[in-house]
Amino acid sequence: MTEDFSALLDRWRGVKGSVIPLLQQTQELFGYLPVEPMAEIARATGRSPAEIYGVATFYAQFRFTPQGKHLVKVCHGTACHVLGADNLDTVLEMELGIRPGETSRDGLFSLEKVACLGCCSLAPVVMIDGEVYGKLTGDKLAGILREVRGKP
Amino acid sequence: MSNRAEIAVGMSSCGIASGARVVFDVLSRETARRKLPYAVVATGCIGACHREPLVEVRGADGTRRLFGDVDEAAAVRILDSLGGAPSGLEENLIPPDAPFFARQRRIVLANCGSIDPESIDEYVAHAGYTSLRKAVTSMSPEQVIEEIKASGLRGRGGAGFPTGMKWGLSRAVKGAKKYVVCNGDEGDPGAFMDRSVLEGDPHAVIEGMAIGAYAIGADEGYFYVRAEYPLAIKRLVKALAQAEERGFLGDRIFGSAFCLRLHIKEGAGAFVCGEETALMASIEGRRGMPRLRPPFPSEKGLWNLSTTINNVETFANVASILRMGGAEFAKLGTAKSKGTKVFALAGKIRRGGMVEVPMGMPLREVIYDIGGGIRGEGKFKAVQMGGPSGGCVPESLIDVPVDYDSLTATGAIMGSGGMVVMDDSTCMVDVARYFLAFTQNESCGKCTFCRVGTKRMLEILERITQGKGREGDVEALEDLAQKIRVSSLCALGQTAPNPVLTTLRYFREEYEAHILRGECPARRCKALIRFRVDAARCTGCTLCSKACPTKAISGERKKAHVVDQGKCVRCGLCFEKCRFHAIEIRTGKDAC
DSSP: OOHHHHHHHHHHTTOTTOHHHHHHHHHHHHSSOOHHHHHHHHHHHTOOHHHHHHHHHHSTTOOSSOOOSEEEEEEOOHHHHHTTHHHHHHHHHHHHOOOTTOBOTTSOEEEEEESOOSOGGGOSOEEETTEEEOSOOHHHHHHHHHHHHHOO | OTTSOEEEEEOSHHHHHTTHHHHHHHHHHHHHHTTOSOEEEEEOOOSOGGGOSOEEEEOTTSOEEEEOSOOHHHHHHHHHTTTSOOOSOTTTEEOTTOHHHHTOOOSTTSSTTTSOTTOHHHHHHTTTTHHHHHHHHHOOHHHHHHHHHHHTOBOTTTTOOBHHHHHHHHHHSOOSOEEEEEEEOOOSTTOOHHHHHHHHOHHHHHHHHHHHHHHHTOSEEEEEEOTTOHHHHHHHHHHHHHHHHHTSSBSSGGGSSOOBEEEEEEOOSOGGGGSHHHHHHHHTTSOOOOOOSSSOTTTSOGGGSEEEEEEHHHHHHHHHHHHHOHHHHHTSBOSSSBSEEEEEEEESBSSOEEEEEETTOBHHIIIIIITOSBSTTOOEEEEEESGGGSEEEEGGGTTOBOSHHHHHHTTOOOOSSEEEEEETTSOHHHHHHHHHHHHHHHOOSOSHIIIIIHHHHHHHHHHHHTTOOOTTHHHHHHHHHHHHHHHOSSHHHHHTTHHHHHHHHHOHHHHHHHHHHOOOTTSOOGGGEEEEEOTTTOOOOOHHHHHOTTOOEEOOTTSOOEEOTTTOOOOOHHHHHOSSSOEEEEEGGGGO
16 A cells, blocks of 8 residues: 555545545545455544445446556547447547457556547547547548557 | 726637637737737636637726637637727627627626636626625525525526425425535536536536525535536636635635535536436435435435535526526516526537527527527427437427426427427438437436336337338337336436437428438438439539548549448538439438
8 A cells, every 4th residue: 555545545534425536536546446445444534345346346436457558538529429439439449459458468558438528619629638539530630649659 | 907908808618619828818818929018818708609619808997898719810809809809800809789699687697707707806806706695694504595485596407496496395304414416417418508617607506505504404514526627626626725714615604604615526427417316316425326215315215314405507596596596586487487597509500509598588589699590591490308208399399488487388498408409301210219329328227118118119110210111110109108107217218218208299201201211301311311423513623522431432633422321321521521412312212
């Protein structure tokens, strides 16, 4: 257990409704939710591990396996869907060799399909490492992915 | 502030994604280097998202000039022409009487894109927190509630429950401790009003929420905001700290006995948490599953205490209502829908963005006069309103006024304000499938009909879009829809069939074309279409074969190309690329 994580547990000890923020900040710390911290969270909040897993698996945000170096979120909101988000899926699969929910073998990319990023007037959009790329075409996306791949 | 010259850059998520940060940096650097008497400032969403990045030059004399599609070069040209007539900017200049702005009436968005959302001073300079001061120092909670009742304000989250009545019910509940909650879990795909308001004018939402808390007697509250909106959360955190520092939140606000503490809870990605009982379960740190009402949250809410929940846009109206008076506000809109409504215009529309119009404006005006109609060569087919709980309004009903009741009569709903415009290249069966896939995935699983029924509906819709539809499928969909509607606990399940029911009501022939003839009239459903090269038009430029991700297109340079149907995944990249209209999409018998 890292020091940071212990500090996190201390900060939220005894606070009402602390489970979700605790899970969020734990994920921020480790990049995912590893087994041991989950048990610690259960102990710290006085709830059973099953209950904590029940909460964590309910929400789309939480991951239980490590994430790739770059996180690609492809938006499937209504506007993006209407403007051809599924064509971007094809490009992503071809370029990265993975499907939504997977991480590439080299550990460089994780691909996620998300409901809506709320940038509908720029549809179709993709978010890479928190940055939104809008008004995409297949070509443009392929170029962006190659650029991201080359980043240190 | 209006007495100094400034250059404002729209820095909402959309603006930043379009390159506003680079423009902001260039403007700041160059303004400093040239020692120009202008302050370069950031502002929220100006609304004309189709022209992002947006820059507004505000002269000390009150003149305003708005520029769109500003890149680095245009930013420099803007600085070059300061003080004189803009030159080389004809394409960028957006006149103040541009139809996109001229038809709007801005109450909720009054400050959005005008003030710096990260500066409480600017909010205060625009009459900010005067309504809260007025409420807590000179009005009783009952008087506040009466004012809101007089305004006729109804919940902007979609359901349209009268806000004054909700507050009155909460006020009447006896209890030492009450909570107020702002629902910013804007989950409808295709909606971004709440994000823009939180990013562009967070203090207006805080002020409205504080007035609400005073009216009902709450001393603690939560903002519940989607984690997908990091910028909105960041600005809200900052705004809360500023408001506390100024004494607009905290103990003894404006010297009165009223105290209020507000916290932020980030959502964790569950659409159902937009439902109020699920939202409360989530704040408490549990799975976000709805429960039976009654008891309503006003009686038993967070930790079993009285809780009042309103949407972001609802709260954003409150301070304005106290400022202008409930009766004045009620002059706007229709008999039963008062005030304005903010819409997020997106999809196949020419001028997409954030618009605010008086209730009762015909849908046609919103889409054609403000939005400029369909983008590209397509023909208007429908507008989707209300997301997965709503429906598609067809062309024949486009003169319907936007108010709660008229929209409900079409089978769609007002919803939270997402408007996604569709043209003849949009397949309505595919749209119905899309929404069902969404609700099916987001169903919390508590009610059998929502959990299993939506799955069965989705299977049928998938079958139809794959050309494997059978006779009786449409009837089975209608039967399931009815059962899911009456057997689900919360609005997610009750409204899940709406996208299917409205498309069946207005576009039944599209379902029949898929089922009976194996045709997708919009040429969209991949299993029912084939891409071909029209040899007469193909110039052999090879653009398509280079773009094809599966190397399905071959041919010699300057000679007609061919598509290998075995390799083609029908992604449409070749169609996108071809400059000679030589790629055809065929469906039905023509496709063979």
